[in-house]
Amino acid sequence: MKVFKFGGASLKSADAIKNMATIVRHNAQAELVVVVSAMGKTTNSLEELLSKYRKGESSSLDLLKKYHLDICDSLFQDKNLITIKLEGLFSDLLTNLSQTGLAYDQHYDQVICYGELLSSQIVSDYLIEAGLNISLVDSRKFVITDDNYRNGYVDWDETKKRITHLRLDLTEGIVLTQGFIGGTKDGHTTTLGREGSDYTAAIYSFCLDAESMTVWKDVPGILNADPKRIKEAELFHEIAYKEASEMTYYGASVIHPKTIKPLANKNIPLFVRSFDHPERAGTIIHDCEVTLPTPSIIIKENQCLVSFNVLDYTFINEENLSLIFKELAVLDIKINIMQNSAISFSVVVDYREDKLEEMINVLKEHFDIKYNTGLELITIKNYRPDTIVQYRSGKNILLEQTSRNNYRALYVV
Template sequence: MKVFKFGGASLKTPERIRHVASIIRSHATSDLLVVVSAMGKTTDLLETLVATNRTPQTMTDARLALKKYHYDIIDALFKDTSFVRAAVDVQLEEIADTLASSLEGDLLYDQVVSKGELISSVILHHYFATEGIKSHWLDARTCISTDSSFREGKVDWTLTATNVQPLVPLLKENIVITQGFIGRTPDGFTTTLGREGSDYTAAIFTSTLGAESLTIWKDVAGVMNADPKRFPSPVVFEELPFKEAAEMTYYGANVIHPKTIKPLANKNIPLLVKNFDDPSLPGTRIHECTVDQLPPLIVFKDNQCLISCKVTDYTFISEEQLSIIFHALSELDIRINLMQNSAISFSFCIDFRESKVIKLIGRLQKRFEVYYNTGLTLITIKNYDEATFDTYRKQPGVMMEQSSRSTLQVLVKTGNP
């Protein structure tokens, strides 16, 4: 049994959807579970709907764009479009009903934004049927059980492991197609697992089913030591240890979702990152192994916020003050990407999510003088050598710098480099 995952970029056009079908046809006719993301920029459109709820003209434009985008794909893929359009219309009507309801905040977000994956999987399931690929459509929410942490659903692994077991005999006869990114609370609300969380969903299914491997199909040749959009000649890793890959995702490498590695490593199940456009390329195998002399890994993480808390009574930063700061971070479910303290201040770098940052600053201002900067980029160089260490320490606009035996981190104003 294997698990494949296809992201939004692999599904954004009719031509790419046809290519997905050809990849699946060439690999297996059963014992394969396929996890899909929303098509193209669908999630962005759905986020716009949530953000502009109660703003009639903007909402109307976004709804029309959402419908037209998926209808155009359907028209290109199917001779008889009526039954597929009808299936998609059900999801679009549910979006409209949800937006008109009394739900709000992150709860509303999850009920609306989750529809992208449902629409995507419905279209693919029907297209597979026209191509003679026998598939079973599965609502991932019947398997992935989470708590009520909307937008960051925490998986109930015991219940989820139980829920997936009926899939084992089903997979013997069918390819199963399901959605990434989504789960369900015990009281029936949809949750999402974090932005770009479909990789994580695929890892959950792979782990709980005890699959042979997970393959993530990407628009790159494999896992690289740097973003090819920022570096002209990055190195493609043939293989990587689980630990190295986990650290890469922690620091912000976006080729794999940060939560993907742990469930696979716990079961010693390899993760394959393969090239969607040229499946013949070897890609990268992430597994339990040892690789000597890895090249420097360079990760850029944009949209960062630097917050500094300064004590107001000339006392030093102590465990008591740090406890207050970390308690506020924990309550708001905010992770620190870099931190540093002096005698009278504590500074830390976090992802800039405006609503959470505003709440955090409000809490901290009750005890500290708080200063903050936004629009920053965190650069992490893991396994640095002398050349990369010197280069990145000398970047213009450095606001914070920290190094250890193997890792250098530099926080710079956006635009540098």
Template sequence: MKVFKFGGASVKDAAGVRNVANLLQTVGYENTCIIVSAIGKTTNALEDVVKRYFENEDFEKTIYDVKEHHIVLAEELFENPVDVSNEISQFFDDILSFLRRNKSPHYSYVYDQIVCCGELISTKIISMYLNSINLKNDWLDVRDYIKTDNTYREGKVDWKLTEENIKELPTKGLYITQGFLGSDPNFFTTTLGREGSDYSAAIFAYCLNADSMTIWKDVPGVLNADPRYFDNAELLNHISYEEAIELAYYGASVIHPKTLQPLQRKEIPFFVKSFLNPKEAGTEVSKGQPLEPKVPCFILKRDQHLIRLSSKDFSFITEDKLSGIFNKLYDYQINVNLMQSSAISLSLCLEDKYNNLEKFAQDISVDFGIQKENNVLLYTIRHFEDQSDNVIPKDKELLRQTVKETLQIVVKG
């Protein structure tokens, strides 16, 4: 089996869906499992539905708008769109029905039950379209295969049960299923974290002992820098698993951090290619491949927060105090992207995905003095050279740290 993954940008409109079909006919689709994200910005819109629901605002108009967008897509793809339009309408009727009867105050639980519909709808449309042009395939509900615990929005995969489920699939045929989703022991929907569709593809590749996995993007492969923020970005032809994991850890947006680990365990070759130019080589990630070309790699993480904790009594920040700080960071689901310590202070560059930083700061202020700089930028340069940091505004620099070949700089936003 091969595993392909298509993100929302590749299927954002009718032309994109047709391009996926053309791509499959160009590169081959026999014995392939395809993982697909929600169409375009659907996930963002459904997130807004959940937010409005909990704030007692009108959410039905947003649902209607998303539904209409998908129905228009179906009308552009199908000569007779009645069947697929009915499927689409059923998904959105289910969303409304769930929200009207829901009694749970748990935001993350409700989030997963609503946001999942984006992937379910997109894959249903694509599966039906491919069947309509004689690319015969089977649509799978990924929640029957990827099993997790009940950590909503960050489901932890039950690898044993997931592998047992996926191994039941015949190794011949074309399958279409969803990224990002799983289900807990009670069959409630869970999600694997934002951008988790890449991870879903890696899970299937691992469990199917796939020959390869390919992520199809709107870029030619893995670049040494995001061209939105850096000039003269270069294509990386080859990367080792280890280097790719380092890049993902520091925030390279083209690869999801959790994606690489299952692939590395079974040494499954992993490609990042352009869905616009599918015959181009793209980037290969595999065992022992050197970084080629060997150039500095630039990563920018936005929406970061820099805090400096200092002992109120001027005592050393010892291991027991560090343990207490990091336990609280874990409890508040705050990620640490850089840490620098001295005898009586600790500087942390943090990512606050769940808006818990103020609660953390209030909690920790009992024992520590706090200085805080919100909305900073974190630059990371792998394999930096003497002039590599020229792209970073020196007058805004707040903190700098070098570890071997990696330079990290925090600057004001």
């Protein structure tokens, strides 16, 4: 049994979906679970709509609706049935957008999930019309999480129990489902974190003891850098689980950070392959001993440097740190890098204005808090001295760290 995941770029147009269908058809002889993301930039569009609704600004679903219906025009000879299904989803989306009294994170999950719901409906109907035996299942009823909206924590026992029941569907055809989204036991929609469809595929792989998992991307595999920023990026043909896990932790965007652990726990290999060139091997992530020949360059955007300075000029101590870490944990804020001096402690985090304000309101009575936004964090794994010089030159650096294997610097864009 195999698990395939197709991201937004591989579903962004009718031609892309036709290409995706060809890849699925070539692998239809095996038991297969297909996990799909929202199409193209749909998630971004939904985030913009949500923001406007919460601000009371005028907004319309027309552009989003047209985008999906235009794709259907090119996919289906008779689009009446799929149009009826999509109209129902857009009606439900409008209802959820109007629930502005919900807390932001909960409201976010009830709205953003429609990208995956629309995508999976279109793709499943097209694959069925193309002659494939498809069972469309709702991940919100299989991937069970707590109510930590926008970053749900998986209830593994309940999730495995439910996903195991899909084996009967797999013997009869292909199971197709949504990535990124889950649900609580009492039926509220949750999401697994931005770009979380990879993680969804890993959850299904783990629970079904998959032979392998494959992520189909718009890149040839895992590269040592983002090819959109660094033209000379090189392909890694083979990577160990540990190395891949560290790369995702530092911000490599090709795989969601939570993806590796469930696969490594069951020694399930992960393939990252190009949907434009499916005949190519891409990259395999598995249990191996490989020395990567080239440093990895990982850049995280939209970073925020927060510095906590003690009010009475005593030294930063464990009691101070415990206050900071407790609030970071409560707000589910992940530290990307940290550093302390005698009287201050600094952390670098992904910038979320609402969470930053909440943290400052809680801790301002204990610290003088200053912060900078609009920053980038570069990590060079397995660096060479010349690599540091290359990427350090001309930067306005606010924070810098060097360890045995990694160089990290935070700088003003």
